[in-house]
Amino acid sequence: MTNLRILVVDDDPVTRTLLTKRLIRDECTVDTAEDGVVAIEKIASQYYDVVLTDLIMPGGVDGIRVLEEAKRANIKTEVILITAHASVDNAIEAMKKGAVDYLQKPINFDELFLRIDKIRNLKMLIKNASDLREAMDITEKTSAETIQELEMMVSELKGRLTAIRATLEQSDVDPETRLRLALQGLDADSLTD
Amino acid sequence: MIKIKPDEIKVLSNYIYSISGISIDASKAYLLETRFGKLLEEEGCKSYNEFYHKAKSGTDKVLETKIINAITTNETLFFRDNGPFDLLKFKILPDLIDIRGGNGKRPGFSNLKIWSSACSTGQEIYSVAIVIKELLGNSNQKFTLLGTDLSNAAVTQASAGIYNKFEIERGLPREKLQRYFVPAGGNWKIKDEIRAMASFRRMNLMQPFVGLGKFDIILCRNVAIYFTLSDRKKLFNKIADILEPDGYLIIGSTESLTGVCPRFIPKRHLRSIYYQLN
Numbered sequence: 001m002t003n004l005r006i007l008v009v010d011d012d013p014v015t016r017t018l019l020t021k022r023l024i025r026d027e028c029t030v031d032t033a034e035d036g037v038v039a040i041e042k043i044a045s046q047y048y049d050v051v052l053t054d055l056i057m058p059g060g061v062d063g064i065r066v067l068e069e070a071k072r073a074n075i076k077t078e079v080i081l082i083t084a085h086a087s088v089d090n091a092i093e094a095m096k097k098g099a100v101d102y103l104q105k106p107i108n109f110d111e112l113f114l115r116i117d118k119i120r121n122l123k124m125l126i127k128n129a130s131d132l133r134e135a136m137d138i139t140e141k142t143s144a145e146t147i148q149e150l151e152m153m154v155s156e157l158k159g160r161l162t163a164i165r166a167t168l169e170q171s172d173v174d175p176e177t178r179l180r181l182a183l184q185g186l187d188a189d190s191l192t193d
Numbered sequence: 194m195i196k197i198k199p200d201e202i203k204v205l206s207n208y209i210y211s212i213s214g215i216s217i218d219a220s221k222a223y224l225l226e227t228r229f230g231k232l233l234e235e236e237g238c239k240s241y242n243e244f245y246h247k248a249k250s251g252t253d254k255v256l257e258t259k260i261i262n263a264i265t266t267n268e269t270l271f272f273r274d275n276g277p278f279d280l281l282k283f284k285i286l287p288d289l290i291d292i293r294g295g296n297g298k299r300p301g302f303s304n305l306k307i308w309s310s311a312c313s314t315g316q317e318i319y320s321v322a323i324v325i326k327e328l329l330g331n332s333n334q335k336f337t338l339l340g341t342d343l344s345n346a347a348v349t350q351a352s353a354g355i356y357n358k359f360e361i362e363r364g365l366p367r368e369k370l371q372r373y374f375v376p377a378g379g380n381w382k383i384k385d386e387i388r389a390m391a392s393f394r395r396m397n398l399m400q401p402f403v404g405l406g407k408f409d410i411i412l413c414r415n416v417a418i419y420f421t422l423s424d425r426k427k428l429f430n431k432i433a434d435i436l437e438p439d440g441y442l443i444i445g446s447t448e449s450l451t452g453v454c455p456r457f458i459p460k461r462h463l464r465s466i467y468y469q470l471n
């Protein structure tokens with residue numbers, strides 16, 4: 001679970017290599033894409049925990065498109081945008097579209113790893129919550145069946161006791177017959193469906 | 194984080210009980226600290242004692258409201274347990290519509306009133322609304338759907354009908370998401386046609402039920418679990434008082450009314466239980 005699958009999208013080969021090396025050292029599984037078009041293909045064919053993408057790239061598909069496709073492919077994929085200083089406004093726009101973070105170039109690796117750690121922790125928390133919920137769902141379901149069964153049984157028994165009491169209290173019938181009828185009431189039908 | 198002392202737990206628990214009916218025992222120190230830690234800081238209190246006194250003495254009840262919002266558990270999801278919603282779709286709604294239509298009143302046109310008595314952030318009542326929509330489309334059958342909750346914050350969100358991706362993901366099949374919600378920023382908003390079917394109000398179940406009238410269907414799911422047995426008895430008796438004689442009560446799937454309210458009889462349909470008046 002701590003091993004994140006990351007897609008690095010950047011048109012600069014040096015950046016790609018650098019990021020890949022550092023991320024692998026941080027125990028991540030890394031794929032790369034040299035532009036938005038390739039990125040989208042890769043995103044369509046497999047799941048990534050994190051997509052690290054340049055905002056502005058040649059080739060007609062920019063970081064925002066990559067972000068949209070990543071989110072469309074799987075809502076759990078987190079996208080971090082890398083931007084030049086001048087395009088911070090764009091980055092903020094992208095955050096509104098669902099990017100989890102943005103980093104300015106030149107990339108401060110310490111900062112990058114802090115962000116990735118945060119994402120890691122977030123995913124762990126989510127998994128935790130999801131596990132808890134599943135455990136709760138199963139427990140609830142099993143208890144529910146038992147409790148409902150008991151509820152119906154108790155109700156049926158109450159009804160039966162009421163009927164038997166009525167039988168026993170029938171003053172116009174002789175005691176022996178009353179007892180016989182009452183015992184019949186006990187035996188009649190089964191208690192469960 | 195400021196720790197709560199044993200004697201403070203008792204005082205605070207009693208206070209919470211008095212304003213909400215929620216019963217918290219002494220072992221729940223952790224719960225109180227988790228729920229109130231931040232609020233304490235925001236209010237500038239140095240201890241839970243100070244916190245309690247501030248809440249108690251506040252004539253505008255602002256802090257009291259915040260406390261209620263913080264202590265209520267908003268664990269809810271769309272179509273929780275599924276069972277009750279199938280029950281509504283295949284048994285209760287068809288039966289009610291038949292019966293109401295068959296007793297001489299204008300067939301099927303009388304108003305069916307449904308109450309979600311611990312509606313939290315609205316998922317339950319909206320799920321009911323969706324079931325109704327899918328069952329009846331745009332028929333002439335009128336419905337009144339009311340959602341109430343102790344927590345102001347929950348009712349406000351229910352009224353807004355906006356849910357984030359986590360709230361939506363739970364229990365809602367994709368095609369229902371597409372059909373009944375629209376994207377709103379990074380969130381999802383319930384469509385107007387569903388939103389218009391329900392109204393919301395803040396309400397404390399411990400207080401007398403005033404001005405509600407009678408209901409045909411009442412949902413009281415997974416809220417009584419927070420109350421003492423004695424309060425549960427009172428609650429379901431009050432509910433029995435405002436349920437139509439042939440009305441239906443649905444409670445949480447792991448809850449039971451045995452020993453709680455003999456006025457209700459359990460009945461089973463498919464794999465769900467519902468209750469009707471004796």
